[in-house]
Amino acid sequence: MSATTWSRPSLENVPLAVMSDAAAVPLPLYRRRTGRLSIAAASLLASAMVLSTAFYATLAWMLAHPSVAAIASNPMEARQLAYADVAFPDADGRGELSGWWIPAGTAKTVVLSHGYGTNREESWVSMYDIAAFLHRRNYNVLMFDYGYADARRRRPATGGVTESRQLIGALQFARGRGSDEIVVWGFSMGAGTALQAALDTDLIDGMILDSTFIPDADNIYSNIRRYVALPKALTIGLLDRFFPSFSGVSLAQIPAEAAQTTAFDYPVLVIYGTADDKAPASISEHVAAAQRNPDSQLWIVPGALHEMSYRMHPDAYEKKTAAFLQTIDEATTARRSEPPPTASA
Numbered sequence: 001m002s003a004t005t006w007s008r009p010s011l012e013n014v015p016l017a018v019m020s021d022a023a024a025v026p027l028p029l030y031r032r033r034t035g036r037l038s039i040a041a042a043s044l045l046a047s048a049m050v051l052s053t054a055f056y057a058t059l060a061w062m063l064a065h066p067s068v069a070a071i072a073s074n075p076m077e078a079r080q081l082a083y084a085d086v087a088f089p090d091a092d093g094r095g096e097l098s099g100w101w102i103p104a105g106t107a108k109t110v111v112l113s114h115g116y117g118t119n120r121e122e123s124w125v126s127m128y129d130i131a132a133f134l135h136r137r138n139y140n141v142l143m144f145d146y147g148y149a150d151a152r153r154r155r156p157a158t159g160g161v162t163e164s165r166q167l168i169g170a171l172q173f174a175r176g177r178g179s180d181e182i183v184v185w186g187f188s189m190g191a192g193t194a195l196q197a198a199l200d201t202d203l204i205d206g207m208i209l210d211s212t213f214i215p216d217a218d219n220i221y222s223n224i225r226r227y228v229a230l231p232k233a234l235t236i237g238l239l240d241r242f243f244p245s246f247s248g249v250s251l252a253q254i255p256a257e258a259a260q261t262t263a264f265d266y267p268v269l270v271i272y273g274t275a276d277d278k279a280p281a282s283i284s285e286h287v288a289a290a291q292r293n294p295d296s297q298l299w300i301v302p303g304a305l306h307e308m309s310y311r312m313h314p315d316a317y318e319k320k321t322a323a324f325l326q327t328i329d330e331a332t333t334a335r336r337s338e339p340p341p342t343a344s345a
Helices: 027-064 075-079 127-136 161-176 189-198 217-224 232-247 256-261 281-290 314-337
Strands: 084-089 096-102 108-113 140-144 181-187 206-210 268-273 297-301
Touching: 027 232, 075 127, 084 140, 084 161, 096 161, 108 127, 108 161, 108 189, 127 140, 127 314, 140 161, 161 181, 161 189, 181 189, 181 314, 189 206, 189 256, 206 314, 217 232, 256 281, 268 281, 268 314, 281 297, 297 314
Parallel strands: 108 140, 108 181, 181 206, 206 268, 268 297
Antiparallel strands: 084 096, 096 140
């Protein structure tokens, strides 16, 4: 029997169908396929980044340009209150604001500071009811629109930075109308704006702050999260980047800490409801805890929703605020009847 010699078979003539996968795909083709996958992945990532950036830019734009309904009525139509259309500049003289002056023939005035996303009417609070309540107690009332709510001269919302200067303009207007006692009554961000204004003026004799909201980064994020779950660090970082582009101010310019920790010389009534899911209770609690005036008060309203304490408990609300206004009146009268300090020799 003759011996046979074994030799390694050549693959040159073996059909591709019986080759292994590695041998079946030529190397240049394999590289082309993996390259295409890498490009597709990079394109998807780039698209996601573009969409994310566009989303946060849109969100920042919406925060600076809230949708505000048109004025639907006026004090005479709504509550038979005689009024005058008025206009006045902000404290910096950079823009004019529009409002209603409801006279009572006294030297006492309440300036109403409306919340974010609404105008001077603020229907869910019913500013007309508040105005009528004050008029019955012989207070002049000034209702006005912040710049972001003024349909004729709309300006961006700034979280209270420029709005506080607009509120001081309203206080100056009230003083020019002969008011020697001025109370600011604010709701939600209007209350937060009142606190910011109070840091820069001595024209205030007392404040009522209902459902106080100060739009720092954490509070803005907590409200966004009520509607959509977004990563906190990314959300705050990108909003802080885009918000100045649309509003002209950065979130860091909002004096959130000073507004919550400053003790004011005059009485401050802080109101919040235990069912408020928009303004953290900690804001109102910090503001109340900072006060040193013996007439300052904190009123926690069980079960009340954001800005709904008046609607849900109208009798108790009017009784509480009427008594507090009387306290401010007495404190202001006593303070102004004191003899001026004599100069030391």
